[in-house]
Amino acid sequence: MENSGEQFDVIVIGAGIMGSSTAYQTSKRGHKTLLLEQFDFLHHRGSSHGESRTLRATYPEDYYSRLVIESSHLWEEAESEIGYKVYFKSPQFDMGLSDDKSLRAVIASCRKNSIPHRVLDQRQVHEEFSGRIQLAENWVGVLSDLGGVIKPTKAVSMFQTLALKNGAVLRDNSEVFDIKKDDVRDGVFVCTRNGESFWGRKCVVTVGAWMNKLVQSVTGLVLPIQPLETCVCYWKIKQGHEEEFTIQGGFPTFASYGEPYIYGTPSLEFPGLIKIPVHGGQRCEPDKRTWSPAPMILDSLRQWIRERFGDRVDSTGPVMTQSCLYSMTPDEDFVIDFLGGEFGKDVVVAGGFSGHGFKMAPVVGRVLADLVDNGEAKGVELKQFKLGRFEEKGTGNVKEFEDQVTLADFPSLSD
């Protein structure tokens, strides 16, 4: 038998938002929990750092809306436990060509899930936003109440603090390189490069863009999760218009469907600047990044800003950019499943959040805690998130609308 140090009910590997919210959930249920992170806590090398993430319930896939609604309650519950805010509410505004298949699917899924929304034409959008957002004649907008901005680094810190308060053990600078089945009893040994080994009754792997590196070295299995390096762009709001683009000024979080898919948040973290990036990136290896990815399709982005926000936002070029990682699956759906094989139901993997998982981290944590507790998640259908979907079809779930993510097919650094 492996010589193990401390024993835990649950070992969570990876302390981004998913691992931190899972550790919060399992420790809250009274499970002795260990959260391991390869770098410093709250580092900027993964996907969960920075100043803003959008929360929206408007999805073309109708299975995400329910998860977002539950998450919005869980965000507030955690805020009330910690005593500060990480989620700042605003409306959500989706827009695109009136016949865009994804936008049509958004409207259909709002109807199916009874998400209050209004479909607005060009003139109504002009009135609603007092000319701040301009649509072409053949575009429509979908305005819904459930939107807002989450502060990511603050949110990760919140869950880690709450987990600690619940008795969890948190260790950073502890890279896990192996997970071994305990042949004597159920459970696993988790081994770090520091030479430590811990025993866990259950293990949850939430290692973001490093998922393949770890899973492949443990099982030989290659998961269809592709890391992308994405570029977050901030643009200058022209003098005198700054307040018009804030949450207090009634400005929404927004997404523009079509090619490219563009999204953004109201001016919040950097007064006078507004975040407007393209949803996409270039393939990368998470340990060999450029740290300065080029803004995607800059000309289209500039044109989009000019056409939507007129002369209120300076569309010459972004005044600030930041690098961040996506973990893409071919169908842009999450992976939440048991690792299987010799590990059976002892190891759960959660990754491939495809650039849209942050808002749902509280419910993902709840679901992962359910899976380690009972082997099934209460009230949530997980079939879209199973690994087996890629065995049936390499590209995973079939959708009747276009991909959202734009993939810059730049050679990766290893090529």
Ligand SMILES: Cc1cc2nc3c(=O)[nH]c(=O)nc-3n(C[C@H](O)[C@H](O)[C@H](O)COP(=O)(O)OP(=O)(O)OC[C@H]3O[C@@H](n4cnc5c(N)ncnc54)[C@H](O)[C@@H]3O)c2cc1C
């Ligand atoms: C620019 C950008 C904008 C986004 N916008 C939105 C948005 O508006 N709305 C939204 O909902 N989502 C958004 N997302 C997506 C969201 O941020 C991610 O889905 C989410 O942060 C993924 O979290 P994670 O915990 O899976 O990954 P990570 O945050 O990367 O966490 C994984 C952790 O595991 C650690 N780790 C890796 N390997 C090991 C190992 N072997 N041992 C120990 N630790 C290990 C890593 O160091 C890392 O800390 C955005 C993402 C980016 C990059």
